Amino acid sequence: MNFKKKMIYSFNANASKMAILLGFVLVSVFQTAASSINTITGLETKTNPQYEFYTKWLNGAEYTLEITRLMPIEDFNFRPTAESMSFGQQLLHIAANMDWLGSTYLNAEPHSMPLRDTIYGKEELIHILEEGFEKAAIAIKNLGDEQMEEVVDFFAGPMTKRQIVHLMHDHHTHHRGQLIVYLRLNGLEPPRYRGW
Structure with a gap:
């Protein structure tokens, strides 16, 4: 499944x-x-904004996992410039950001594996991403309307938990876009776009 x-x-x-x-x-x-x-x-109601975001999150997670599986293991160290993160580092960065935002601000369970300064293989990174997406999805699903409006202290200023959820999504999308460029630079056609 x-x-x-x-x-x-x-x-x-x-x-x-x-x-x-x-x-x-x-x-x-x-x-x-x-x-x-x-x-x-x-959340069962398809017009509920929380349900809409939850299903969009799951679709985006599957899209990123498909991109991850497409890149050959030998290209996980590929980086377009010396200053850029490698493909594998991008994936770990996405997972670390989800873990930080989710566990710090959204009551998500912290990730079970170290996500900083560690080198993982392709299958481990896929597992790390799956776990991260799942923990974030559960946290999003469990936030009620009142909790979404709670204000938290964030380094960029006070934000609602709803804003943190959108920040987590935006960060994930930003780095997924970079992963798509990495695929193209390696002569691979990315999976078909789906933003719903």
């Missing part, structure tokens, strides 16, 4: 359990409990 399907399944399983519990409570109060469940559980 690929990363996105695994996370959607996990999300749907938790949402289903919550929906069943709410259904039992609502049946005694409302005749139309089934129509109320989606409104109350929130």
Whole structure:
């Protein structure tokens, strides 16, 4: 099961359990409990901004993992200039940023592996990214509307947790764009764009 399907399944399983519990409570109060469940559980509703971001995050994660798998292991040390990070360093940087923002500001569980000044192989980096994307996705999914509006102290000034979520996404997208250039410079055609 690929990363996105695994996370959607996990999300749907938790949402289903919550929906069943709410259904039992609502049946005694409302005749139309089934129509109320989606409104109350929130993330099941495709028009909910948090659900929209969660699914976009999973799609972006799968896109980055596809790019990672496409680059041959022998090119993970490729860097377009001496000052640039290598392909592998870019991946570790993405994971470290998700870990820092997620665990510091969004109540995400910290990553299980060291993410600084360590050299990993391709399969290890894929695992590191999968774990990082999953922990961030769970943190995003678990933030309620009130928590999204909580203000945190950030080095660039006070920000809401919603802004931190968008910052994490923007940082990931920024570095994924660089990875696409690395693929092109190595004569590889990147996967088809998907920004939804």
